[in-house]
Amino acid sequence: MxxxxxxxxxxxxxxxxxxxxxxxxxxxxxxxxxxxxxxxxxxxxxxxxxxxxxxxxxxxxxxxxxxxxxxxxxxxxxxxMAFVPNSVSSIFSMTVAEAVLMGRYPHSGWVTSAEDLQIVEEMISTMHLEDLAERNFRELSAGQTQRVVIARGLAQEPxxxxxxxxxxxxxxxxxxxxxxxxxxxxxxxxxxxxxxxxxxxxxxxxxxxxxxxxxxxxxxxxxxxxxMTAENIREVYDVNARVIDVEGKPHIIMLKD
Structure with a gap:
């Protein structure tokens, strides 16, 4: 495909x-x-x-x-295409599971199928939200909310x-x-x-x-x-940095002026 x-x-x-x-x-x-x-x-x-x-x-x-x-x-x-914003709030009272289920709307509309529920369950598990599935979305911490909206984006199967x-x-x-x-x-x-x-x-x-x-x-x-080079970081961020190799990946150390 x-x-x-x-x-x-x-x-x-x-x-x-x-x-x-x-x-x-x-x-x-x-x-x-x-x-x-x-x-x-x-x-x-x-x-x-x-x-x-x-x-x-x-x-x-x-x-x-x-x-x-x-x-x-x-x-x-x-x-x-799915979009996960930096922050999100809800004026509606809904559970975490219901919030994730909203990601299925582009595919199923307002008719929920067994497949939709299975995908929601998988995404809740993927984001480690099982203990929060029945919690009110508006009662979550910022970090918990972020994991829910990522799960909702994944449920969209983009x-x-x-x-x-x-x-x-x-x-x-x-x-x-x-x-x-x-x-x-x-x-x-x-x-x-x-x-x-x-x-x-x-x-x-x-x-x-x-x-x-x-x-x-x-x-x-x-x-x-x-x-991620020292020259690029200095030009773009206006800070001096040293870039070292850590397990094959560049690691940036910010330097004092």
């Missing part, structure tokens, strides 16, 4: 005439974990929201399987999974577990996982591909070894 791919073609976006993204061109064709990094304000979240049609670029196109997403309904896109800093509310142990899971899951299921990250060392340890952004543009794109 040939899975979906994304092409970003000369994409630009502005807020109130302030340029945020400038001439972005990227392709996502391989089933892997791609991490988008860069300082605050460089347009990382804006970029993934343009990919997911939550924002409309002022210039350029996003193509899903060669078709401009402007010509694809959100409902049809949701059958192939060919493309987009996440906006999914580990920001998690402790280090759970950050590593989620990153390791997403890296393995992308290859096991043959899907593309694209996520916004902020921790350079977590990214370097788990990402198959890293897209580094600077001033609204793509500054570097490649493997951790290619992207």
């Amino acid at each position: 040939v899975l979906s791919d994304i092409t970003i073609d000369n994409l630009s976006f502005s807020y109130d005439n302030a340029d945020v993204l400038k001439d972005i061109s990227l392709q996502f064709q391989e089933p892997n974990l791609t991490c988008i990094i860069g300082p605050n304000g460089v347009g990382k979240t804006t970029l993934v929201k343009c990919i997911n049609k939550l924002l409309k670029p002022h210039q350029g196109r996003v193509l899903l399987d060669g078709t401009d997403i402007n010509n694809i309904s959100l409902f049809e896109m949701a059958k192939k 060919e493309i999974l987009i996440l906006d800093e999914p580990t920001s509310n998690l402790d280090v142990k759970h950050q590593m577990e989620i990153m390791n899971f997403l890296s393995n899951y992308s290859k096991k299921m043959g899907i593309k996982v694209i996520m916004v990250c902020h921790d350079l060392n977590i990214t370097a340890a788990f990402a198959d591909r890293i897209v580094m952004m600077h001033q609204g543009r793509i500054f570097a794109d490649g493997t951790a070894r290619q992207v």
